Amino acid sequence: MNTLPNIKILAMGGTIAGSAADDTDMTGYQAGVLSIELLLAAIPQIKQYANVDGQQVCDIDSCDMTEEIWFQLAAKVNTLLLDEAIDGVVITHGTDTLEETAYFLNLVVTSEKPVVLVGAMRPATAMSADGPINLLNAVRLAASKEAFGKGVLVAMNDEIHGARDVTKTNTVNVSTFKAWDLGALGYMNNGKANFYRMTTRKHTKKSEFSLAGLTNLPQVEIVYAHANQNRCIIDAIARAGVKGIIYAGMGNGGIHMNAEPGLIDAAKEGIVVARSSRCGNGCVVASNHKWEELQFIKADSLNPQKARILLALALTKTKDVIEIQRMFDEY
Numbered sequence: 001m002n003t004l005p006n007i008k009i010l011a012m013g014g015t016i017a018g019s020a021a022d023d024t025d026m027t028g029y030q031a032g033v034l035s036i037e038l039l040l041a042a043i044p045q046i047k048q049y050a051n052v053d054g055q056q057v058c059d060i061d062s063c064d065m066t067e068e069i070w071f072q073l074a075a076k077v078n079t080l081l082l083d084e085a086i087d088g089v090v091i092t093h094g095t096d097t098l099e100e101t102a103y104f105l106n107l108v109v110t111s112e113k114p115v116v117l118v119g120a121m122r123p124a125t126a127m128s129a130d131g132p133i134n135l136l137n138a139v140r141l142a143a144s145k146e147a148f149g150k151g152v153l154v155a156m157n158d159e160i161h162g163a164r165d166v167t168k169t170n171t172v173n174v175s176t177f178k179a180w181d182l183g184a185l186g187y188m189n190n191g192k193a194n195f196y197r198m199t200t201r202k203h204t205k206k207s208e209f210s211l212a213g214l215t216n217l218p219q220v221e222i223v224y225a226h227a228n229q230n231r232c233i234i235d236a237i238a239r240a241g242v243k244g245i246i247y248a249g250m251g252n253g254g255i256h257m258n259a260e261p262g263l264i265d266a267a268k269e270g271i272v273v274a275r276s277s278r279c280g281n282g283c284v285v286a287s288n289h290k291w292e293e294l295q296f297i298k299a300d301s302l303n304p305q306k307a308r309i310l311l312a313l314a315l316t317k318t319k320d321v322i323e324i325q326r327m328f329d330e331y
Helices: 036-041 044-048 067-082 098-108 131-142 232-239 260-268 289-293 304-315 321-330
Strands: 006-013 051-060 088-092 115-118 153-156 159-162 186-189 192-195 220-224 244-249 272-277
Touching: 006 036, 006 067, 006 131, 036 051, 036 131, 044 051, 044 131, 051 067, 067 088, 067 098, 088 131, 098 115, 098 153, 098 304, 115 131, 131 153, 131 186, 131 192, 220 232, 220 304, 232 244, 232 260, 244 260, 244 304, 260 272, 272 304, 272 321, 304 321
Parallel strands: 006 051, 006 088, 088 115, 115 153, 220 244, 244 272
Antiparallel strands: 153 159, 159 186, 186 192
């Protein structure tokens, strides 16, 4: 009797499905060329660990990820995980926006069953391609009891990361995905999932966010801080009708003196302003008393691209900045 777990694989394209003309070409490839059937055919060993079934959701370079695709993917994942016969979902994905898709799903998936995102830094046609072992490990992880209830996970380079904290840190290296200060949740040791810590932040089953009844999210944009900054970008996106602005500030979410008046005016118009950091490490906490009085949101340890996702979802529920700050403190 076959008692292996049943794992559904949703394919999104990306480098893991990429193809180049030469097996030594690691960067000059076309992403999302190979089908999920071809990817699975290259890993016959996968059948030792799970009954797998693949479905192509899209075949894009993840640089081109859209909100519409996110909604479609989230609906598929939630529908699949309602099926008692399905034990987990693996999503093959391009690495450039993998962390954003993972965090989005971490907030809107309604099941405790494993959801694992996986990608590759080398195309499938490359010598020493990392995609096959990454995908095998992702299936092993999704099939494990240890992954249950851990939130959406990322399995890359023998490491297990939580969706909230992981980020892409290197343009080309296979060890690109890291959770800077907090570290990996665990490792895939000889194909077995070993967890050493878990997140304390709300996710999946305990999340208050839902896409039910929504067709899109409020528009939130990111403004990157830099020396000699002015307010022109802030004014432009405010005029464009955004509902929120993530300011990727310097250090502890520091705001340039020339940009500050633009953010203040945006807040007066009802646009929610959140301070994140361009540093990549650490938390954004209270500092300037004026920003606290203006009730600018503090993004905690979320990087700008993840803070954008949380703020957009928060704005589907409320415009109360105190309540939104509570969400940033809990998620």
